[in-house]
Amino acid sequence: MLGVEAELAPVVPIKLLLSILIVLATMAARWLLVRLVRGRDDILSDRQRYWISLVKNVSSAVVVLALFALWLQEIEDFALSIAAVAVAVVIATKELWLCVTGATWRGVSQAFSVGDWIEIGPHSGEVIDENLLATVLQEIDPYDYNLTGRVVSVPNSLLLSAPVINNSFRKRFIYFSLDIHSEPGGDALGARDRVQAAVEAAAADFGELARRYAARIEKTAGARLRDPSPLVSVHTTELAKVVLRVTAFCPRERTAMLREAAMAAFFAVPPPRPV
Numbered sequence: 001m002l003g004v005e006a007e008l009a010p011v012v013p014i015k016l017l018l019s020i021l022i023v024l025a026t027m028a029a030r031w032l033l034v035r036l037v038r039g040r041d042d043i044l045s046d047r048q049r050y051w052i053s054l055v056k057n058v059s060s061a062v063v064v065l066a067l068f069a070l071w072l073q074e075i076e077d078f079a080l081s082i083a084a085v086a087v088a089v090v091i092a093t094k095e096l097w098l099c100v101t102g103a104t105w106r107g108v109s110q111a112f113s114v115g116d117w118i119e120i121g122p123h124s125g126e127v128i129d130e131n132l133l134a135t136v137l138q139e140i141d142p143y144d145y146n147l148t149g150r151v152v153s154v155p156n157s158l159l160l161s162a163p164v165i166n167n168s169f170r171k172r173f174i175y176f177s178l179d180i181h182s183e184p185g186g187d188a189l190g191a192r193d194r195v196q197a198a199v200e201a202a203a204a205d206f207g208e209l210a211r212r213y214a215a216r217i218e219k220t221a222g223a224r225l226r227d228p229s230p231l232v233s234v235h236t237t238e239l240a241k242v243v244l245r246v247t248a249f250c251p252r253e254r255t256a257m258l259r260e261a262a263m264a265a266f267f268a269v270p271p272p273r274p275v
Contacts, residue, residue: 012074015070015071015074018070019067019070019071022063022066022067022070023063023067026059026062026063026066027059029059030055030056030059033055033059034052034055034056037051037052037055038052095155095157096133098155098156098157098160099132099133099134099155099156099157100132100133100156101156101157101160102155102156102157102158102159102160103130103131103132103133103156103159105159105160106130106135106156106159111159111164111166112127112164112166112168113127113130114127114128114129114130115127115168116166116167116168117140117166117167117168118137118164118165118166118167118168119163119164119165119167120135120137120154120158120159120162120164121154121158121161121162121163123137123139123152123154124137124139124140124142124167125137125138125139125140125147125152126138126140126147128151132156133155133156134153134154134155134156135153135154135156135159136151136152136153136154137151137152137153137154138150138151139151139152145174145252145255146252172213172251172252173210173213173214173249173250173251173252174249174250174252174255175226175247175248175249176246176247176248176249176250176255176258176259177245177246177247178245178246178247178258178259178262179243179244179245179246180195180243180244180245180246180262180263180266181237181241181242181243182241182242182243182244182266183241183242184236184240184241184242186242188234188242188244189234191244191265191266192232192233192234192244194265194266194268195232195244195246195262195265195266196230196231196232197265198261198262198264198265199230199232199246199248199258199261199262199265200229200230201261202254202257202258202261203229203230203248203250203254203258206250206251206254207229209251210228210249210250210251211228211229213228213249214228214249225249226247228248228249229248229249230246230247230248230258231246231247231248232244232245232246232247232262233245233247244262244266246258246262
């Protein structure tokens with residue numbers, strides 16, 4: 001590389017000198033041709049003006065073409081260098097531009113804001129900060145819906161490739177679901193009735209609030225939600241196991257109480273009292 005630069009070093013001054021000579025020679029030739037066309041006339045005819053204009057335009061074109069031909073190799077090298085730098089910059093900053101684009105999408109779509117509970121791909125949590133490069137989440141345990149204490153910084157580029165689910169209504173109420181598996185042959189219907197009664201008793205103090213909250217969500221979303229009342233159903237699996245499925249619309253902090261009440265009723269143990 002140094003050898004090539006050393007070989008090219010004396011070429012540049014020569015081309016500079018040739019460029020100056022080309023410009024001076026062309027300008028001198030143009031001046032002589034214009035003087036020849038004008039002659040001694042003080043007032044120029046249309047034909048003289050035409051030829052003078054043609055001489056000036058042709059001389060300018062000659063200078064441009066001559067300089068372009070003289071510096072063609074250097075122009076090509078410069079263009080390649082610029083292209084290489086541009087490609088390198090684009091590759092190096094690709095993720096940054098994707099993050100900025102994701103932030104733009106977030107702002108335009110208004111998909112969520114600080115304080116919302118969201119899911120972005122495999123990540124779920126409460127939005128505590130958002131900037132051009134990342135969305136910061138306070139992580140939520142998907143099992144008991146409590147904060148884990150961990151902070152997750154999600155690159156905004158993920159907003160362009162993964163679905164965003166806004167679970168803001170789950171900050172207070174959630175659709176709680178619990179499956180209790182058992183072997184066939186037992187009193188499945190009797191167990192269902194016990195669990196149903198236990199869950200209804202545990203949900204009695206917030207039942208009316210749950211219905212009002214569900215109605216507000218329906219009005220905001222413009223869609224009907226499933227019945228918020230506790231429900232216990234019986235079905236079987238592909239392996240012929242009996243499953244009791246418990247569903248209820250309840251405050252987030254009461255899911256553990258409902259789970260304990262359902263399990264206690266299933267095993268015929270007195271359920272815990274609501275706090």
